[in-house]
Amino acid sequence: MQITKDGRSETTHRTELLEATAIADEIKQEVAREVAQLWLQHEVKPCLAAVRVGDDAASAVYVRNKIRACEEVGIRSEHHALSANTTLIELLDLITSLNERGDVDGILVQLPLPEEIEEARIIEAIAPEKDVDGFHPVNVGRLAMGRPAFVPCTPAGIIELLDRFNIPISGVNACVVGRSQIVGRPAAQLLLQRDATVTICHSRTRDLAAVTSEADILVVAIGRPGLIGREHIKPGATVIDVGMNKVTDEATARKLFGADLEKRLEIISKRGYTLVGDVNPAEADEVAGKRTPVPGGVGLLTVAMLMRNTVKAARMRRGLERTVNSEQ
Numbered sequence: 001m002q003i004t005k006d007g008r009s010e011t012t013h014r015t016e017l018l019e020a021t022a023i024a025d026e027i028k029q030e031v032a033r034e035v036a037q038l039w040l041q042h043e044v045k046p047c048l049a050a051v052r053v054g055d056d057a058a059s060a061v062y063v064r065n066k067i068r069a070c071e072e073v074g075i076r077s078e079h080h081a082l083s084a085n086t087t088l089i090e091l092l093d094l095i096t097s098l099n100e101r102g103d104v105d106g107i108l109v110q111l112p113l114p115e116e117i118e119e120a121r122i123i124e125a126i127a128p129e130k131d132v133d134g135f136h137p138v139n140v141g142r143l144a145m146g147r148p149a150f151v152p153c154t155p156a157g158i159i160e161l162l163d164r165f166n167i168p169i170s171g172v173n174a175c176v177v178g179r180s181q182i183v184g185r186p187a188a189q190l191l192l193q194r195d196a197t198v199t200i201c202h203s204r205t206r207d208l209a210a211v212t213s214e215a216d217i218l219v220v221a222i223g224r225p226g227l228i229g230r231e232h233i234k235p236g237a238t239v240i241d242v243g244m245n246k247v248t249d250e251a252t253a254r255k256l257f258g259a260d261l262e263k264r265l266e267i268i269s270k271r272g273y274t275l276v277g278d279v280n281p282a283e284a285d286e287v288a289g290k291r292t293p294v295p296g297g298v299g300l301l302t303v304a305m306l307m308r309n310t311v312k313a314a315r316m317r318r319g320l321e322r323t324v325n326s327e328q
């Protein structure tokens with residue numbers, strides 16, 4: 001409560017922004033130390049093979065960022081950029097050869113693949129022990145059983161962020177909006193594993209706001225710019241915004257960005273777009289206790305967690321880390 005100049009009392013609310021830049025750097029530094037130690041103690045240098053098919057501009061940027069992160073932490077990397085008319089058989093052949101190579105620890109196939117190539121066939125062809133994205137059914141199954149090996153990077157980053165900001169998970173009501181294989185489902189599994197009471201919402205959920213507004217931790221991964229507004233958020237809740245959407249017009253920007261509006265309009269006029277998550281930041285800031293910004297939030301952790309998974313693969317493949325099977 002604050003007393004204004006004219007003597008009125010007013011409640012001021014401030015939402016804490018969970019900025020991830022420092023955390024992403026911290027994780028990369030930890031990985032870099034592990035990579036250096038692996039070399040000193042075992043003469044092992046982890047290697048990530050990134051595979052990309054076609055000319056999708058966003059995919060090219062994502063792969064470039066991953067390769068750059070490898071360089072930062074000392075992981076060796078290979079970039080297999082294949083033409084858009086690569087066939088399923090050719091791609092399967094490449095995966096098989098990467099599976100067989102002793103010097104390759106992690107295999108990453110950048111999604112989406114061209115429509116003609118069935119993604120499930122490719123994901124299932126990757127050796128589970130090299131599946132650093134955690135999408136192979138064996139790794140999905142292990143996660144569902146509460147015995148995770150490789151966990152998808154974005155959800156793993158969410159848990160890391162909650163932990164490093166000391167946000168309790170055990171016992172709280174957590175709601176995940178979105179049930180994709182890469183974010184929603186694994187995020188819900190991880191929260192469950194950490195003893196949250198978990199609800200999953202999706203496009204068929206009746207009265208979304210009634211469900212989400214019960215959540216102490218609300219994770220949103222739907223790909224709908226600013227859909228989650230004040231009515232969806234429990235006062236004081238922690239809101240994790242996974243969405244990454246482009247806003248190109250001023251009218252939409254005005255509905256989304258409060259104090260940030262002028263800066264965002266400037267970015268749109270310079271670059272043609274600005275990024276917004278699936279949460280309306282202006283409305284969330286009226287009620288949320290904490291929220292991740294977009295950009296500058298969850299997105300930064302995804303690549304850092306990929307680096308960590310690659311080192312884990314290098315250690316597990318050489319028996320330097322307890323594997324899931326050795327825990328039985």
Ligand code: NAP
Nearest residue numbers: 154178179180183202203221222223242243244298299302
């Ligand atoms: P996706 O595969 O398209 O899945 C979207 C999910 O949202 C689906 O489960 C869908 O429900 C649900 N949904 C859609 N509209 C809804 C609505 N109106 N109400 C409730 N649920 C709704 O998306 P994704 O791959 O999980 O990605 C989600 C967002 O996260 C995107 O903006 C993406 O760009 C972003 N992303 C960010 C990172 C990162 O590193 N920061 C990584 C991955 C994704 P149904 O299942 O019923 O269709």
